[in-house]
Amino acid sequence: MPAISTKGLAMPESPIRKLVPYAEAATKKGKNIYYLNIGQPDIKTPKVALDAVKNNTLEIVSYSHSAGFESYRKKLANYYQQRGIPVNADDIIVTTGGSEALLFTMGSITDPGDEVIIPEPFYANYNGFATASGVKVVPVKASIENSFALPPVAEFEKLISSKTRAIVICNPGNPTGYLYTKEEMDELSALAKKHDLFLVADEVYREFAYEGATHHSVMSQKGLEENAIMIDSVSKRYSMCGARIGCVVSKNKEFISTALKFAQARLSPPTFAQIASEAALETPQSYFDDVINEYVDRRNTLIEALEKIPGVRVAKPKGAFYCIVELPVENADDFAKWLLEDFDYNNETVMIAPAAGFYSTPNTGLNQVRIAYVLQKENLIKAVQILEEALKVYQNN
Structure with a gap:
């Protein structure tokens, strides 16, 4: 069999996307998943951008x-x-x-x-x-x-x-x-x-x-x-x-x-x-003002809810829409898989991104996760509630 390159074998998996098969399997089992793992905003794309494509009359791309x-x-x-x-x-x-x-x-x-x-x-x-x-x-x-x-x-x-x-x-x-x-x-x-x-x-x-x-x-x-x-x-x-x-x-x-x-x-x-x-680029400043206000509300909602969970520590972000959260677990990678494979709360669970993949120093950030607050506030509240219940069960296993 021809050999794969050393560089290819060394290529790291994405900590954001590597758990997708587990999420797909959970979905097939009928679980509803709150995706906190990826920075995919649910904010609508500016209409002016969509219209530029919809109304285009190009005959040759x-x-x-x-x-x-x-x-x-x-x-x-x-x-x-x-x-x-x-x-x-x-x-x-x-x-x-x-x-x-x-x-x-x-x-x-x-x-x-x-x-x-x-x-x-x-x-x-x-x-x-x-x-x-x-x-x-x-x-x-x-x-x-x-x-x-x-x-x-x-x-x-x-x-x-x-x-x-x-x-x-x-x-x-x-x-x-x-x-x-x-x-x-x-x-x-x-x-x-x-x-x-x-x-x-x-x-x-x-x-x-x-x-x-x-x-x-x-x-x-x-x-x-x-x-x-x-x-x-x-x-x-x-x-x-x-x-x-x-x-x-x-x-x-x-x-x-x-x-x-x-x-x-x-x-x-x-x-x-x-x-x-x-x-x-023609998007008005009001679009960004509204988006920033929304993300500030989401951030505050998320941080407030996370800080109420015993043993959880979170760094309050000043920009973007992510935060690093330290959990009372030894290995966030195992915990993230367990959330998708073995846990549900009222047939719902959450998907998180283990933070070890955001470091290059080995064995660092093992008890941390990245959370993207790109969901609406009510869904963020539900997701943190599920996370809190999951930690109770996981710590007692």
Whole structure:
């Protein structure tokens, strides 16, 4: 039998999606599942985006430019400029989701055996993207004790070696919901410049900053033009996860020209999804105001309910729509499977994402889960009630 590659065998499973077979089996048994595991918003996609596709009169669905529609990139640049991010259309490459933007970035700034430093827990697929590129993730551990604030920059500096190529952050954070302060961004920027590293910021949750907090983009950091790379996506901002449109942004011309070669190799981003994404830029601010208010209500509802469960600890997020929850269990992976296979409360159960997959340090976060508060408040209340009853039964087993 032909052998599978070492890289393929090392590719990690998604902690978000690997339990899907268990959920499918539970559904076939007639259980109703509250999905807390995945960041799929139930917020409606802006009508202007849907109408742009429904009412389109294209007769040939042709390739676009490898960097994406020029009209879309110009409008994107205007969107960023209105938010204090000084970029133009030539600084942007449209990608097939933020995932492809990250892959293009890894391919453009690293060689096999190189290293990137990432504060953990982090978006689980960073592990996958690094594995696909032959890159080693060097983690800096953040703590639930201070809601996963940026670890001291001195801890990052200790880990910088001749193989280090970049520091990667997610701001606001997935899975923590942490929002970096201006001071923290300044510290990271100074470190990147000092050691001539790239600072890669995944900013797909930019619009979701709560209680009047300000999001500080890596692209707005003065003097960091050659070091800064921004990853973005329409998935969460416009509740368009299935469109698979993102972008990579940088003022570094050599980086952009290199990333464009990767873009040319995959030909072009999808045409209809670009049409929808370009139209989505016309979404009024009132849409985002309503969405943010909704997520704040959901967050507060979830946190209040979780904090009432004995032995549960939760970090209150300042952005995005996730939180890390510490449970009174030894292994959240086993608990998550048990919830789907062996437990129900009035024929209902919940699906959660074990948090160990959001770390690269082995045997870390074993008693933690990520919860996405993308359900309506009444469903979040039901889901937490089910979780509380499940913990009672599980602890007595």
